[in-house]
Amino acid sequence: MAAAVEMVGIEKRFPRVVANVGVNLVVEEGEIHALAGENGAGKSTLMKILCGLHAPDAGVVRIFGREVTDFRPAAAIAAGIGMVHQHFMQVPTLTVAENVVLGEEPRRGPFFDRRRAEERVAELGSRFGLPVDPRARIEDLPVGLQQRVEILKVLARGARVLILDEPTAVLTPQESESLYATLRSLKSQGRTVIFISHKLREVRAAADRLTVLRRGRTVGTVPIGEVDEAKIAEMMIGRPVLFEIEKTPAAPAGAVLEVRDLAGGRLRGVTFDVRAGEIVGVAGVEGNGQSELVEILSGLRQAGSGTARLRGRELSRAGPAAWFEAGLGVIPEDRNLRGLIGEMSVADNLILGRHRQPRYSRAGIVAGAARDADAAGLVERFDIRPADPRAEAESLSGGNRQKVVVARELSRVPGLLVAAHPTRGVDVGAIEFIHRSILAERARGAAVLLVSSELPEILALADRILVLCGGAIAGEVRGAEATERGLGVLMTGGAPA
Amino acid sequence: MTPEFIAGILTVAAPLLLAAMGGVVSERSGVVNIALEGTMLASAFAFTAVTHAFEPVGPDGRHLVDAAGAWVPFAGVAAGLACGVLVSLLHALVCIRVGANQVVSGIAINILAVGATQFACTLVFESSSNSARVASLPRWGLGAFTFTPAAWASFVAVPVVTLLLFRTVFGLRLRAVGENPDAAETLGVRPGAIRTAALALSGALAGLGGVVLAADVSQFVQNMTAGRGYIALAAVIFGKWNPWGAAAACLLFAAAEKAQVPLQGKIPPQLAQSLPYLLTILVLAGFVGRARAPAALGKPHESSR
Numbered sequence: 001m002a003a004a005v006e007m008v009g010i011e012k013r014f015p016r017v018v019a020n021v022g023v024n025l026v027v028e029e030g031e032i033h034a035l036a037g038e039n040g041a042g043k044s045t046l047m048k049i050l051c052g053l054h055a056p057d058a059g060v061v062r063i064f065g066r067e068v069t070d071f072r073p074a075a076a077i078a079a080g081i082g083m084v085h086q087h088f089m090q091v092p093t094l095t096v097a098e099n100v101v102l103g104e105e106p107r108r109g110p111f112f113d114r115r116r117a118e119e120r121v122a123e124l125g126s127r128f129g130l131p132v133d134p135r136a137r138i139e140d141l142p143v144g145l146q147q148r149v150e151i152l153k154v155l156a157r158g159a160r161v162l163i164l165d166e167p168t169a170v171l172t173p174q175e176s177e178s179l180y181a182t183l184r185s186l187k188s189q190g191r192t193v194i195f196i197s198h199k200l201r202e203v204r205a206a207a208d209r210l211t212v213l214r215r216g217r218t219v220g221t222v223p224i225g226e227v228d229e230a231k232i233a234e235m236m237i238g239r240p241v242l243f244e245i246e247k248t249p250a251a252p253a254g255a256v257l258e259v260r261d262l263a264g265g266r267l268r269g270v271t272f273d274v275r276a277g278e279i280v281g282v283a284g285v286e287g288n289g290q291s292e293l294v295e296i297l298s299g300l301r302q303a304g305s306g307t308a309r310l311r312g313r314e315l316s317r318a319g320p321a322a323w324f325e326a327g328l329g330v331i332p333e334d335r336n337l338r339g340l341i342g343e344m345s346v347a348d349n350l351i352l353g354r355h356r357q358p359r360y361s362r363a364g365i366v367a368g369a370a371r372d373a374d375a376a377g378l379v380e381r382f383d384i385r386p387a388d389p390r391a392e393a394e395s396l397s398g399g400n401r402q403k404v405v406v407a408r409e410l411s412r413v414p415g416l417l418v419a420a421h422p423t424r425g426v427d428v429g430a431i432e433f434i435h436r437s438i439l440a441e442r443a444r445g446a447a448v449l450l451v452s453s454e455l456p457e458i459l460a461l462a463d464r465i466l467v468l469c470g471g472a473i474a475g476e477v478r479g480a481e482a483t484e485r486g487l488g489v490l491m492t493g494g495a496p497a
Numbered sequence: 498m499t500p501e502f503i504a505g506i507l508t509v510a511a512p513l514l515l516a517a518m519g520g521v522v523s524e525r526s527g528v529v530n531i532a533l534e535g536t537m538l539a540s541a542f543a544f545t546a547v548t549h550a551f552e553p554v555g556p557d558g559r560h561l562v563d564a565a566g567a568w569v570p571f572a573g574v575a576a577g578l579a580c581g582v583l584v585s586l587l588h589a590l591v592c593i594r595v596g597a598n599q600v601v602s603g604i605a606i607n608i609l610a611v612g613a614t615q616f617a618c619t620l621v622f623e624s625s626s627n628s629a630r631v632a633s634l635p636r637w638g639l640g641a642f643t644f645t646p647a648a649w650a651s652f653v654a655v656p657v658v659t660l661l662l663f664r665t666v667f668g669l670r671l672r673a674v675g676e677n678p679d680a681a682e683t684l685g686v687r688p689g690a691i692r693t694a695a696l697a698l699s700g701a702l703a704g705l706g707g708v709v710l711a712a713d714v715s716q717f718v719q720n721m722t723a724g725r726g727y728i729a730l731a732a733v734i735f736g737k738w739n740p741w742g743a744a745a746a747c748l749l750f751a752a753a754e755k756a757q758v759p760l761q762g763k764i765p766p767q768l769a770q771s772l773p774y775l776l777t778i779l780v781l782a783g784f785v786g787r788a789r790a791p792a793a794l795g796k797p798h799e800s801s802r
Binding site: 051053073074077083085088089090091092093094098099102103104105107110111112153157 | 664665666667668669670672673676677679680681682683684685686
């Protein structure tokens with residue numbers, strides 16, 4: 001029997017980058033096949049070729065044994081391919097039913113038959129065990145349900161092969177579990193699933209087989225039982241990855257940041273110090289005051305009450321400029337919103353906030369030479385890819401965008417580094433790099449406040465861990481003594497074990 | 498409120514309504530249509546010139562305006578519609594095919610329309626300021642409420658455009674393309690084709706608006722639209738991109754314009770003339786609230802292939 005999908009020798013070049021060079025992928029019918037690789041390895045390009053959004057420059061694509069000659073979305077849909085994009089392809093102002101049937105709407109004369117569309121969607125939902133209200137507006141639904149609508153949409157088009165691009169990137173852990181169950185149920189109904197991921201745990205949990213891409217090439221395809229997470233990471237990066245980071249004992253000196261009874265928004269009065277040469281982790285379920293804490297400590301929000309002293313200066317109501325002047329470096333929670341200006345070049349982003357320093361501008365005119373020279377140095381030191389300081393920040397992958405932010409903030413040589421979710425949505429290679437950079441800051445003598453919802457990250461890096469619950473500090477644990485379970489109990493409001 | 502006063506408001510509102518409906522259709526599909534103004538003006542001229550061309554000519558070479566057949570001004574209406582579609586397709590060519598900035602294209606078309614109509618007016622009527630009087634459209638209706646068929650069409654346009662946008666398959670696709678053309682494209686809907694069709698329709702509606710203007714006075718006057726296309730566009734925004742909302746805004750404009758006439762002489766004329774605009778600003782600030790534009794409005798769609 002022919003494979004569900006067979007892609008041989010695929011090549012695709014874009015004006016600035018080569019996305020695929022000689023990629024091979026074989027997906028058998030009725031399996032869950034993971035496609036893994038670092039950001040920018042060419043996974044998304046390959047899948048866009050399969051679903052007809054790009055035409056390959058070279059190579060052969062066969063779907064259920066039939067060679068594809070017409071690379072258009074409609075042809076791919078007709079061949080049984082359905083793609084669930086990472087950024088959902090939905091019209092938020094339309095209803096679930098309208099989104100699902102768009103492009104092949106039931107008609108009554110020239111009119112749109114809304115009732116029949118709603119019935120069709122409800123029937124589809126019950127057949128595949130994916131219930132959702134057909135009349136709800138997309139923009140009113142939680143992300144997990146929006147994704148369900150996306151899956152329904154491709155099933156409605158008779159998809160036999162479903163492609164999911166980083167499906168869990170936007171989901172909570174519970175929603176992810178429910179997605180895996182959905183995928184298994186689709187498999188039991190004879191559908192084939194391809195999902196793109198760079199999360200090792202998830203690949204192990206959900207897939208039958210795995211194909212790894214690296215820098216536009218296929219590294220190999222393996223049954224999931226034959227590889228462990230370390231092996232997958234090595235295939236993705238091309239060298240062994242150290243999950244356990246070696247950490248020397250902390251040698252903290254005097255307090256750099258002194259926070260006393262600080263409150264604002266959901267934050268209800270917290271008191272702690274961060275000393276030079278130590279990493280203080282802030283753990284907690286999201287929405288328990290972490291965002292407010294980070295915003296106050298970077299001058300984006302005025303504290304309601306309490307004080308925050310950085311190197312002795314009281315700044316709880318000061319703006320960002322005062323904080324930076326006192327020696328702050330910050331990796332913000334949302335790098336696209338607050339960390340970068342997408343339309344500007346990497347070099348311009350690297351001097352943001354320092355553009356008025358005499359080194360970078362004189363009388364309001366940017367000193368291009370100094371900026372470019374420093375940018376080239378940072379791009380090399382932080383291994384930002386593509387290694388082109390003139391590239392638009394927006395054109396970079398998530399991991400490389402975050403490296404730009406980290407590079408800028410660390411090049412300030414901050415006395416206090418506030419890092420909020422520094423590795424969110426970043427691939428394994430970049431995670432390792434960012435963790436090393438944070439540890440290097442500690443070794444240099446910086447005070448580091450690490451806010452993260454990833455407990456393994458906090459456990460790996462922090463010397464002391466503060467647990468936020470309901471806007472207050474529910475407990476403090478020494479890094480060496482902390483366990484995921486113990487922190488979990490504190491995070492959900494239980495007494496320390 | 499006499500019937501005459503209400504009929505007067507409707508007469509002022511008719512061309513605005515048509516242009517505003519054209520604006521709703523275009524903007525809902527994601528294309529800013531500042532070219533409404535130029536489209537109206539060009540169509541007003543096309544109506545006048547073609548009506549003029551079909552009038553019988555006497556032995557002395559003079560046009561026998563009142564001896565023209567009843568069908569003659571309707572040929573002018575057809576020309577106005579066709580002209581509107583053509584001007585709009587030019588806008589479509591520039592913004593959809595080439596992907597140029599929609600505002601710049603619209604402004605260019607508006608400037609072009611002023612110059613081109615003046616030039617053509619000189620050629621046809623030997624005067625750049627106004628045309629000769631041309632054959633009139635009939636007036637239909639009862640009592641004070643008698644309007645040209647073109648004006649009647651403007652009242653029908655509002656429910657028709659509402660039906661089109663919210664009840665037909667084409668309307669669903671049009672709104673989808675205006676919000677997220679990438680999503681529509683992955684489902685096999687062609688955003689470029691939908692937007693081109695929307696612009697053609699928008700041009701026909703705005704063109705008919707221009708015809709109403711010219712037919713009211715049975716002649717073309719230089720720059721006779723006098724910003725009505727822009728006002729219609731403003732009405733679209735005040736009406737939150739909804740046909741009924743835009744229609745209400747047009748009626749408000751028209752009412753304010755009629756209301757200034759009895760006030761003239763009592764207050765300074767400049768103040769009276771600015772009344773419609775002042776009222777608009779007040780209404781906007783006071784009642785309308787935050788409106789949300791179609792998400793993809795003004796953004797050229799680049800097919801990913």
